[in-house]
Structures are given as structure tokens and as C-alpha cells.
Amino acid sequence: MKLINIIGMMSCITLAYSADCSNAYGQCGGANFNGSTCCPSGFTCQYVNNWYSQCVPGSSTSNPIIKTTTTKTTKIQAPTSFSTSNQTFFPTAQKKVVLNSPILVKAGQVYDGLVVNGVWTSYGRGVTGQGDCKNVEGGSQDAVFRLESGATLKNVILGADSIEHVHCIGDGCTVENVWWDDVCEDALSLLGSKNTNAKFYLIGGGAKDGSDKIVQHNSAGSVYIKGFTVSNSGKLYRSCGNCKNGYQGQRHVYIENVNANSVGVLAGINTNYGDTATFTNVNANGGNVCYTYTGNNNGKEPSKTGSQCKGQSNCTCK
Numbered sequence: 001m002k003l004i005n006i007i008g009m010m011s012c013i014t015l016a017y018s019a020d021c022s023n024a025y026g027q028c029g030g031a032n033f034n035g036s037t038c039c040p041s042g043f044t045c046q047y048v049n050n051w052y053s054q055c056v057p058g059s060s061t062s063n064p065i066i067k068t069t070t071t072k073t074t075k076i077q078a079p080t081s082f083s084t085s086n087q088t089f090f091p092t093a094q095k096k097v098v099l100n101s102p103i104l105v106k107a108g109q110v111y112d113g114l115v116v117n118g119v120w121t122s123y124g125r126g127v128t129g130q131g132d133c134k135n136v137e138g139g140s141q142d143a144v145f146r147l148e149s150g151a152t153l154k155n156v157i158l159g160a161d162s163i164e165h166v167h168c169i170g171d172g173c174t175v176e177n178v179w180w181d182d183v184c185e186d187a188l189s190l191l192g193s194k195n196t197n198a199k200f201y202l203i204g205g206g207a208k209d210g211s212d213k214i215v216q217h218n219s220a221g222s223v224y225i226k227g228f229t230v231s232n233s234g235k236l237y238r239s240c241g242n243c244k245n246g247y248q249g250q251r252h253v254y255i256e257n258v259n260a261n262s263v264g265v266l267a268g269i270n271t272n273y274g275d276t277a278t279f280t281n282v283n284a285n286g287g288n289v290c291y292t293y294t295g296n297n298n299g300k301e302p303s304k305t306g307s308q309c310k311g312q313s314n315c316t317c318k
């Protein structure tokens, strides 16, 4: 919640509409709201639900946003439709948010960037000069979003200015219509859970320029990737091949309606752990579909044992 307040506050800074601020206890946001998203002095804009945010007493002293800029200073307009899950183009950011700590989306909650901001917004950590990120290892403090069990992140852009991007830290999460402009180490990291029933969904959206992996699956459980676009990247998915201290059992991935361009391989799995990868209607455009590895728990680079499913749109790799 705190973070959502903050974004309300931020609107004051970026929009320069302070003369038109909403009244104390007035509405300051929501999907069909046309009015000002800024609140009077001493009040912050608090998210209530997707359709309503309210100016409530409070300040932004705990505001983790250190700097914000907009590339467009038009008044925020709520989008006319949120049914964007099937779009296949990268949205253009009309607003930029730079965070100095990750946004935590609590268990079961939804963080919808279009509802919070009204326009497509790029989120990052203001990190520059990482090059291809090949020699950069980040930790959870470097993430942009951290999602607890059952949390949903949707309709946001992850900018190039981060080392880590989205972390799911519980027993499952949903990431929907999220676009990564330039992936550093991993776009989506699934961490921590040892629950073999955990389910992680990556629905719609896309990622490009991930020299390494897009989805890194260290948790137990299953990953469902549907309607995702990926280009110019190493691997779309990798189940952890050298998780020293983490979960070491089987993992599953279901990849459906995915179009890949200039991607080394769609999935890398550890057959010695019983991992499986199931592909339906995929197009790797000449790239590889599935690599198999022997995973280990000594932290060494896992050895590759084979390649399966090449040229096929429906296939199970195991």
C-alpha cells in the first residue's frame, strides 16, 4: 500500500498540476477517474481498489522514490481498456519511475501499473553502465518488484536501468502483460519456495536483449508461460541446475503460444531431477527448443546432455 501512496504523491511532482489538486479526502485515482491525481499538502493519495484512490492524511517521508521524470507532461488519462493481455508490441513508456528500494507486492494483492499511473510506465533502479550484465550478479535488494505468494504484477515496463527485475519470493505469483526492455541477469526470478504445488504464471508481455535467461526457476513447482514474446536472448526458461542450498527436486514448465526470435533455446531442464518441459504451439524460428542438463548441488556449471524438440511446435522434453 505504501508504495501505491507514493506513486500518488509522485504524480504531484511529475505533473505540475498542483493548482488542480484533489481535495482532502477526495478521489485522486482509479481506472475511470479523469481528475487530478495529486493531493493537497499533508495528504497522500492512497490506493483503495482498482477503481478508487483517496487523498488521506500523511506525508511521503518514507517515500522510496528518489527521482522521477516524465517524457510527457500531459494530464494522466486512464486507459479506455485494460484488456491488453494479447498485445504483441512493446508499449512505449510515457512515464519513468526510479526506485531506491524494491516495490513489495503483498500476498494476494494486485499491482497494476496502468491503474496506478494511468499511462504505460517504466520502472527501474537508476542503474547504468552495466553493459551486457554478464559479470554482474544482483541480489534481492536490487530487484524492482518482489511478489509474495499469490501476488500479481501487471501492465508495467521494466526498464534497462536495473540489475535484477522481478522476483517471486513465495508459493506462486502471476506476471501478466509485463514488458522487459533490456534484461540484465534474469527478467523473472522464482525464488525460495519448496512447495511442489506452487504455480507461477507469465502471461502475455515480452522481453528482449537478455544475454542470459528470461525466467530463472529456483523454486519448486510449475511455471506456465503463455502468449509471451521473446527476442535476442539466451534462454527463455532455465530450471536451476546448480542450486546449492535451495530446492533440488523436479520442476516443470509449460510453454504455450510463444514466439521467439534470435533466442538460443526456449527451455533448459535437468533430466536427472525429473524436470519436464511441455511445449504447445511454440515457434523458435530456427532456434533450439529444449536443452537437457545434469543438475548438481555443488554449485558447478551443470553439464549439458542433449537437445530435444528442435523444429517442433508441440513437444514434451524430459
Ligand SMILES: *[C@@H]1O[C@H](CO)[C@@H](O)[C@H](O)[C@H]1NC(C)=O
Pocket (backbone or CB within 6 Å): 032, 033, 034
Ligand atoms: C471522463 O471524461 C470523459 C470524456 O470527457 C467523460 O465521458 C466521462 O464521463 C468522464 N468520467 C468521469 C468519471 O468523470
Ligand SMILES: *[C@@H]1O[C@H](CO)[C@@H](O)[C@H](O)[C@H]1NC(C)=O
Pocket (backbone or CB within 6 Å): 083, 084, 085, 086
Ligand atoms: C487473448 O487470446 C486468447 C486466445 O486467443 C483469448 O482466449 C482471450 O480471450 C484473449 N484475451 C483478451 C483480453 O483479448
Ligand SMILES: *[C@@H]1O[C@H](CO)[C@@H](O)[C@H](O)[C@H]1NC(C)=O
Pocket (backbone or CB within 6 Å): 280, 281, 313, 314
Ligand atoms: C499443437 O497442439 C495444438 C493444441 O493441441 C493443436 O491445436 C495444434 O494443431 C498442434 N500443432 C501441430 C503442428 O500439431
